Amino acid sequence: TQLLEQSPQFLSIQEGENLTVYCNSSSVFSSLQWYRQEPGEGPVLLVTVVTGGEVKKLKRLTFQFGDARKDSSLHITAAQPGDTGLYLCAGGVSWDNLFFGTGTRLTVIP
């Protein structure tokens, strides 16, 4: 069973600060996705990265896939209270299955 460890597990920061969330594994993934989950809702896809070393930007969010395709990071610049939520990474191995990470719960304090 592939294991995706996210760190930190919990993060509480002030509005305007920058932060980075990490997603690490000993397994190689064909792709890696980041989701955000609000309380009482299902995960919502933010981005998919498929090439080792790939960097994608989504407004203030920057996603990077490690060169070896075993890890990924999510960097948020100038965090806002609306960024509060549970961030999940998910790695794809077979075409039909995603393994979800352990999650990082972010709280941005106004």
Next chain:
Amino acid sequence: EPEVTQTPSHQVTQMGQEVILRCVPISNHLYFYWYRQILGQKVEFLVSFYNNEISEKSEIFDDQFSVERPDGSNFTLKIRSTKLEDSAMYFCASLLAGGPVTGELFFGEGSRLTVL
């Protein structure tokens, strides 16, 4: 905006009872999934369904679980005899094409199952 809808939003049942969780995927999607999330734990894959049959399932999806798409719109998860450890949020998801590894998987809001 099209969305995946799930019912019920919350179900409480006694251990040993059968439970059916229902999902209406996005209408033109071809691939359907069930995931579960035990409170405070990670999202876990249960089963994927394509072309009216199971295409992949995890070790969690044992003989107590079954899925079907009875009428071309609903996608159901049945737990035949619930156990306490089945208590979780169950998420249905659907995908247009290509598999969730590179495509966009749309999740429903989940059905919370509480087994007493």
